[in-house]
Structures are given as C-alpha cells and as structure tokens.
Amino acid sequence: MLRDYVHRLLRPGLLVILFIGVILLFFILIGKPPLQMFWSMLTYSMGDVFSLSETLAKTTPILFCALAVIVPARLGLISVGGEGQLYVGALTGTWAALQFPDAGLWILPVMLFAGAAGGAFWGGITGVLKAWAGVHETISTLLLNYVGILLVSHLVYGPWKDTANLGWPATRSFPVNAILPKFHATQIHLGLLIAMILAIVLHVLLNHSRWGLSLKILQRNPAVAALSGLNPIRQTILVMLVGGMLAGLGGISEVSAIQGRLQPTISSGYGLAGFLVAWLSAQQPMRALLIAFLFGALLAAADSLQMFAHVPAASAVVLQGLIFLTALIINQLPSQWRIPFWTK
C-alpha cells in the first residue's frame, strides 16, 4: 500500500528532476550559464503576479490542446491536429463575434459555441477520413494544420482585414461584450476556468463512465467490442469531433481574451506543447492539468528569456523536442531501471 503511494509520487518526481537536467544541459550546449538561466526561467514564469499571470494565460490554450489529444488517444488515435483545430476554432468564433457588433453578453456563449463547432468540424474531417477511407490520422491532422493556418492567413490578409489597421493584417477588434472576462488586471481569463472544468469532466467521463469503458474496449480488443455492439466508425468520428471542439475552444478563448482580434499568428506552438503534455500525462486529464501548467511556465519563460537574455525563440521547440526524446527513452527502459532503488 505505502509502496504504491511512494511509487506514484516518486516517478513524476524523478521525471521532473530529469527534465530539469535536460533544461540545464540545453543551456550548457548553447553556451549560457545553466543555473543562472534556470533561475531566470523560474522567476520569469512564477516569480511575481505578472509572470504567473503570463504562465497561466499560456497554460489555458496548452491545456485545451492537450485535452484535444487525450480524447482521441483513448481510442488509440495519435492526433497532432491541435494547432489547426485551434486556428479554425478561432476563425469561426471570430466570425460569430464580428457578426453582432452591438450584441449583449449573450454573444459570449454564442461565440464560444461557434469556436467549438469550428474546431469540431476540423477534427471531424480527420475522423471521417479515418473512419470511412482509412487515412491515417497523424498524417491528416498534420496536413490539416497547414490548411487551417493558411485559411486564417487568407481571411486576415484578405476579406476580413480591417482597413483602419493601415495595412496591418488583422480583423476589427472584438466588441466589448465578446471579450472573455479576465481575473482582475491579469491575463488570466475565463478560458482557464472552462478548461479546468472540462479536464475534470473528461477525467470522470474517460475513467469512470460507460463511454470511457467502451473506448477502452474498442482500443484494446476490437473483437470483444464488435461482440458488445460497439461501433468503431461512430466512435472514431466522435472522439475526433470532441477533440477538435476542445482545441477550437482554446483558439477562440485565446483570440477573444488575449489578442482581441484575429491575427495571422494566434498560437506560439500551443498545439505541439499540448501534444507533449498529453503524451507525458499518459492520457490522463488531471495529470495534464498539472503538466500543462509546467509547459505554460516553460513557454512564458522562453518569451521573457528571448527578450531579456537573447535566447532565441526556437529554443522552446528544441527544449520540447529534447523533453519528448527523454520521455520516450525512459518509457522504454526495463521497469527495474526506472526506479532502481525501489525493486524487491
């Protein structure tokens, strides 16, 4: 009993230590003082209210994108489409928000619904292609990412461009009522609360409901699933719709609360970070909640380091790649190696 609990705490603990090691190693490789840099990362991500608010603002879309990967993964689908779904959700949500410039507060749920629907549509394409034509979901999500981003570019450079911006590619600003409320004077917005609630809901649905169980059966044993009357085609499309919906919500909440209008670049790698968070959480929404915070901190710190310590923006991608690499290797080590001092 006790051993189990220590086991459950020890492994994530060791992982965190290992990741810190990776980060330190990275700074040594690029020729920056590692301890000093790591300390700056901590202060820039959690040192004061401002930094913490930046971190939580980045946690929000990352958590949405992680949940968007977790739901399809419960059916064994490797979706890397968070980025594209986020962009299309932002696009449809923006459309709704700009349709009604004089709207009351009712526009908020309408806008969020439109964003969710857009993301769901984009995820659904992958679901349909997988279920009906057998197109591998990883390839189609990756390709659709490019298309989603280009669609947004097309609109904000073209038909949706606000001429009052003097050539700056962006839509009109959102009407006041279509901006998600923020917590005091911080960057923390309603989207974070929604994402956290959804993480809890998904935790219950995936781990403790009939639906979660049927996904598990479909993934582990298709023959039994067929005998129990489960429909793999319907479930494939459903998980992709739900996943896309989640990322779409992340997109529209980011645009509404943080940027206030649609621009060509909405995400600084949230889709990728979300994918990693989902992978590291072993597809568990509650763990993803915590890990998304760590990745939010990583991206917030990377932003500040770029400004103040001239660490290039690409470092965040390299670091995430290295963390992924470490996680993949650790996962394959024989189990007695993982926690060497805790075997019988």
Add this chain to the structure above:
Amino acid sequence: MDEINYTLAGSWVAASLRSASPLMLVLLGETLTQRVGIVNLGVEGQMLAGACFGFGAAAVFHDPVLGLGVGALAGLVLSLLHGVLCIQLRVNQIASGLCVMMLGTGITSYVGRVFVGAEVSGLAPLAGQFASAQSFWQPLLTQLTWIAPLAVVLTLVAGVLLFRTRTGLHWRTVGESSTVAAALGLRPRLVQWQGLLTGGLLSGLAGAVLSIDYTQTWAQNMTKGLGLIAVGLVIVARWNPFLVLPVALLFGLADTSVLRLQAAAVNTSSYLLAAAPYVFCLGILVVTHLRADRDAHMPAGLKAVFNDR
C-alpha cells in the same frame, strides 16, 4: 509556331521536373524505409536538417556539391536517432518520428538564424548555351541542373535494387515479416537499419536540393510539410520506387500549374493557393484508400504500425 509550342511544352516539363526533384528524392527515401517495415514521420525534420546544414555548408565553402553532401549527412544523422528509438528501443514509430520532426524543426530554426540572407551559387545548368534551336529539348537543357536526371536515375536504380537483387529481396522479406525473415536466417534489425539510413540520406539530400538548387535560399521551416506529404504519397506510389517518378511528377505538375495560374492573374488568394498541395494530397489519399487496394500493396509489417491500437 509548332516550334514555340514545343518550347513551351519543354519549359513546362522542365519546371515540373525541377520542382518535383526534392519530393521525388524524399518520396523515394520514405518508400525504401517503409519497405523494410518502418514509418518515418521524421523525414520532415530530416529534410529541414538537410536544407539548413546543406545550405550553410554550400554558403560557407562556396561549394554547392559539398553542400548537397553535408545535407544528406544531416538527414542521415537524424534518421540514426529514429533508428535508435524505434529499432533498438522499440519506441512507437509514430511517436519517434514526431520526436525527430520536432528536433529537426527546432534545431534548424535555432542554427539556421545565421544562414538567413546568405547566398549560394547554385549548380550549373546541363547546357549553358543552346541558342541554336527552339526545340522541346532546349528548355530542358538550359533550365535543369544534373539534380533532376540524378533523381530520376536514383528511382530506377532503387527499383531494380528492390525487385531484382538479393538485397532487395531481403528488404522486402523483412518488411513483410521480421519474424519470418529471422527464421530464414536474415538479421531483421540490420536490414531495417539499411533501409532507414538509405531513406535518411535521401531525405537529407532532398532538403539540400530544395535550398541549394531550387530556391537558393534558407528560410525557417522552408519545407512546409513536404516531408509529411511524402509520407502520405508513399501509399499512392504503392511502396514501389518505379511509381515514385510519376507520382512526384504529377504533384510537381499540380504545383507549377498553381504558380502559373497565379501568374496568369487568376484572382485567387495566394494563401488559398498555398493550401492546395495539402488538400490535393489528402484528396488523392482518400481516392487511393477508397479504391481499397491499399492493403494489397502495403508491406505486411507496416500494418502493425498503421493499425497500432
């Protein structure tokens, strides 16, 4: 009049060949890799590595051929990583490929900053002066470098290697079933390494061709998913090197047609046109899959990867 038409046709073919060369090489590499039972999504990162480091070497040493070599090696190094992960450590191939892709993207954005704006001297055309005649061959000789013929020859050589030699038989056996291959006395991991590393060289070369021969610039993320498109198109080329040429050409033709549409002032957004290759790729994937002949050509060993539930 006929002569001008021939020249026009020739220049169209030349442009298609030229724009299709990188895709042809990376598609050939991925085809060979998948033939030994390995899916490598990392080719996107490998192409970027080839484009970045190849371009850097070509710019620094003023030698495009050296650059192509360095690019191929860069692709090889990243495919080594994929091999360590998925052949030696048995990591899920999709995850391992994504990891290689991420590292390739990140490292090239990081290192490539210094190469932005650098210049390379491209390769010489096949024939410099052909002022004599307006003919079909004239644009081919003046617009193409030796890269396009090399790519074509490589696909043919790979096809012969795969279907007409003992080595090719071994590769195909391992791709169908490494268990059977092991029972026959082959060493499946060794054969998989051969296929994977060959693919690594070719994808790195493809990237270097893109940056040194085709665009003659380096830009962050310049491959824009061409490697991923190649992973998809392998299915369309039915894991057959001989079909790599027509599939890549078809794609190159579509690509240049889009550019010419734009040049002909058809009023379409350049962003929508830029999305065309991805949509086109998804479209032909659907058609190929719906014809339900995919499984007839797919190496049996790959089914475990693609249907890994």
